[in-house]
Amino acid sequence: AQKITQTQPGMFVQEKEAVTLDCTYDTSDPSYGLFWYKQPSSGEMIFLIYQGSYDQQNATEGRYSLNFQKARKSANLVISASQLGDSAMYFCAMRTRSSASKIIFGSGTRLSIRP
Amino acid sequence: DAGVIQSPRHEVTEMGQEVTLRCKPISGHNSLFWYRQTMMRGLELLIYFNNNVPIDDSGMPEDRFSAKMPNASFSTLKIQPSEPRDSAVYFCASTSGANEQYFGPGTRLTVT
Numbered sequence A: 001a002q003k004i005t006q007t008q009p010g011m012f013v014q015e016k017e018a019v020t021l022d023c024t025y026d027t028s029d030p031s032y033g034l035f036w037y038k039q040p041s042s043g044e045m046i047f048l049i050y051q052g053s054y055d056q057q058n059a060t061e062g063r064y065s066l067n068f069q070k071a072r073k074s075a076n077l078v079i080s081a082s083q084l085g086d087s088a089m090y091f092c093a094m095r096t097r098s099s100a101s102k103i104i105f106g107s108g109t110r111l112s113i114r115p
Numbered sequence B: 001d002a003g004v005i006q007s008p009r010h011e012v013t014e015m016g017q018e019v020t021l022r023c024k025p026i027s028g029h030n031s032l033f034w035y036r037q038t039m040m041r042g043l044e045l046l047i048y049f050n051n052n053v054p055i056d057d058s059g060m061p062e063d064r065f066s067a068k069m070p071n072a073s074f075s076t077l078k079i080q081p082s083e084p085r086d087s088a089v090y091f092c093a094s095t096s097g098a099n100e101q102y103f104g105p106g107t108r109l110t111v112t
Helices: none
Strands: A003-005 A010-014 A019-021 A024-026 A032-039 A046-052 A064-069 A074-079 A088-096 A103-105 A109-114 B005-007 B010-013 B019-024 B031-038 B042-050 B053-056 B065-071 B074-079 B088-095 B107-111
Touching: A003 A088, A003 A103, A010 A019, A019 A109, A024 A074, A032 A064, A032 A074, A046 A064, A046 A074, A074 A088, A103 B042, B005 B088, B010 B019, B019 B088, B019 B107, B031 B074, B042 B065, B042 B074, B053 B065, B074 B088
Parallel strands: A010 A109, B010 B107
Antiparallel strands: A003 A024, A019 A074, A032 A046, A032 A088, A064 A074, A088 A103, A088 A109, B005 B019, B019 B074, B031 B042, B031 B088, B042 B053, B065 B074, B088 B107
16 A cells, blocks of 8 residues: 655744654555645645655755655655745655556645744 | 646535536646645545546545546536535646646635
8 A cells, every 4th residue: 555654743943944844655666756745825736846766866956855765765855944934734745656647645744934 | 837727716605506626737748636635634636637538536525526628738627516515625736747746726615
């Protein structure tokens, strides 16, 4: 069975600090991709970063990086130098080769940045 | 590109009425997805299409829900008859199959 688990329903972080959002996944398919999406209070879903299961290096996109630990089946999102605008819901998601284009989402983590 | 377009953005209707949500995917994308988001159940995949063909509709809650994709640039999600428990935000997303899905702004449906 394929599953995404986000164990942190909510987090509070001081502005300018780094923050790590946890994500673990479960799949028996050796070929898969992992995603992170941001959903601000306005409601839209914004793609942040992608990591393929065969990628040798951790993905990075600006202040976002994905700490990919394949043996642990974890794909944590790291946001460096957090900003007030980072306050949002964050969803981890996975697609496997066997599931074709279908993506499954975790339950999300609500991140709140304190000034 | 304008991104994924959804209409209407907000819909308020009475129980028992038919509701039709519309989606225009990004040009060139060959997969389209309908999701529903609620506080209780999170983000649920309802149905998805590849090349206009429904591939997996196992997430469609019941026969009151139906979805069509008559061509590569248009899809509808219909609820008939609507019920208060259908109140949610409905997202449409599209992808070319490579990596990420691009989401539309969503339709906030309220059934009274």
